[in-house]
Amino acid sequence: MPKSIIINKNGGPEVLELRDVKVGSPGPDEIKVTNHAIGLNYIDTYHRSGLYPIKLPSGIGLEAAGKVDEVGSNVTDLNKGDNIAYASVPLGAYSQERIIPAKIAVKVPNGISHELAATLMTKGLTTNYLITKTYKLKAGETVLFHAAAGGVGQIFAQWANSIGAKVIGTVGSDEKIKIAEENGYVSVINYTKNDFSKEVMKITKNEGVTAVFDGVGKNTFQKSLACLKTRGMMISFGNASGPLDPVNVPKDIQPKGLYLTRPSIAQYFTNKKELQAGADSIFEKIKFGKIKIRIAKKYKLSDAKKAHADLESRKLLGPAIIIP
Ligand SMILES: NC(=O)c1ccc[n+]([C@@H]2O[C@H](COP(=O)([O-])OP(=O)(O)OC[C@H]3O[C@@H](n4cnc5c(N)ncnc54)[C@H](OP(=O)(O)O)[C@@H]3O)[C@@H](O)[C@H]2O)c1
Numbered sequence: 002m003p004k005s006i007i008i009n010k011n012g013g014p015e016v017l018e019l020r021d022v023k024v025g026s027p028g029p030d031e032i033k034v035t036n037h038a039i040g041l042n043y044i045d046t047y048h049r050s051g052l053y054p055i056k057l058p059s060g061i062g063l064e065a066a067g068k069v070d071e072v073g074s075n076v077t078d079l080n081k082g083d084n085i086a087y088a089s090v091p092l093g094a095y096s097q098e099r100i101i102p103a104k105i106a107v108k109v110p111n112g113i114s115h116e117l118a119a120t121l122m123t124k125g126l127t128t129n130y131l132i133t134k135t136y137k138l139k140a141g142e143t144v145l146f147h148a149a150a151g152g153v154g155q156i157f158a159q160w161a162n163s164i165g166a167k168v169i170g171t172v173g174s175d176e177k178i179k180i181a182e183e184n185g186y187v188s189v190i191n192y193t194k195n196d197f198s199k200e201v202m203k204i205t206k207n208e209g210v211t212a213v214f215d216g217v218g219k220n221t222f223q224k225s226l227a228c229l230k231t232r233g234m235m236i237s238f239g240n241a242s243g244p245l246d247p248v249n250v251p252k253d254i255q256p257k258g259l260y261l262t263r264p265s266i267a268q269y270f271t272n273k274k275e276l277q278a279g280a281d282s283i284f285e286k287i288k289f290g291k292i293k294i295r296i297a298k299k300y301k302l303s304d305a306k307k308a309h310a311d312l313e314s315r316k317l318l319g320p321a322i323i324i325p
Contacts, residue, residue, distance in 0.1 A: 003096065003098040003099075006096065007060060012049070013309075014313075019305070025100065026071060027071055028073050028100075029076075035070055035097065036096060036099070037066060037068065037115035038118070038324060039324075039325060040064030040094070040119045040123055041312060041320075041322060042062075042124070043216070046312060060093025061094075062092060063090065065086070065094040065096075066086035068084060069106075073103065075103075079108070084109040085107060086106070086121075088123040107281075119322050121156075123266065124156050125280070127238070129282060129283060130266065132160055140164055141165060142166045142167070143205060143210050144211060144213065146158065146170050147171045147213075147216060151320075152317075154216075155294075158170065158181070158184045158185035158186045159185050160291070160292060168187065169204055171197050173315050177189075198225070198227040201228040211233050213228055214236050216238050219242045223253070226257075231258060232259070234259070297320060298311070298318075299321065
């Protein structure tokens with residue numbers, strides 16, 4: 002029987018249980034897939050811990066790439082044998098085989114491996130909407146990105162560089178400085194040793210940056226606001242250090258007339274056409290060498306606990322995947 006990771010209760014990595022599961026056949030609007038590579042994303046830890054509440058028991062994981070085994074009777078755009086990838090609810094990507102709604106699957110072109118597609122979908126789509134939709138990043142601008150050596154962080158600077166923008170990055174250890182630099186950050190600050198807002202002001206000659214992209218959350222929010230220019234944009238898109246405290250608009254936002262947004266991937270890719278176009282733009286960037294991905298680590302499905310523990314202890318030096 003195929004195996005899948007199931008959680009029966011919220012908690013630490015220990016609640017991830019490897020189980021045999023029955024998969025069955027797809028309904029009319031569904032497809033049955035064999036996953037060949039699974040994306041490891043920080044959001045998976047929020048679902049596991051309960052920070053983002055889910056109905057239990059549940060599968061876990063949003064992202065994988067693989068092959069279509071069977072299509073439902075209403076599915077016209079996919080066929081048995083197609084290479085596909087997905088990065089969306091329903092949860093359950095940490096599995097060898099599963100059934101998913103056909104509407105969440107995009108076709109993966111020749112030349113993009115399952116491993117690459119599973120590394121790219123969530124992190125690439127996130128970078129895509131952050132840079133092209135939430136904030137239309139322009140050539141010549143300087144912005145700040147937190148956790149620069151992380152999964153999203155490595156893609157973000159390469160994409161920003163490809164349109165002529167400069168990115169200052171923060172990282173949690175000296176080991177990660179070189180990694181962030183290799184991915185195109187113009188200046189990298191170790192925020193566990195230095196006050197990053199002071200450093201950003203030094204680097205920008207007291208001008209500040211036009212936008213901050215903050216997936217770290219609780220520990221970086223306030224100082225990020227201090228890095229912004231008048232009318233700058235604070236884009237809070239994650240909570241790796243914990244959820245944000247309530248925002249005090251008169252104190253935090255009003256003095257510089259800042260913009261604040263808290264976006265999610267699903268708000269920007271609302272139908273199959275948008276999703277396929279978003280994914281294709283990432284595949285193109287890979288094909289033309291604008292973005293290069295180095296998979297930092299591969300885990301077995303039976304090592305999902307270790308994968309989560311490594312991610313949360315900030316040990317990973319880039320994007321990682323699970324091979325089922
Ligand atoms: N809103 C959306 O649509 C969306 C979509 C995808 C991802 N995200 C968010 O984007 C962020 C990056 O995702 P990712 O999957 O690529 O993860 P990641 O960046 O590979 O890992 C998270 C990083 O956060 C940093 N961090 C800072 N404080 C931390 C703490 N107290 N505990 C753990 N980590 C801490 C660590 O880097 P340092 O050691 O360098 O500080 C860690 O490597 C996450 O917050 C995720 O939730 C949001």
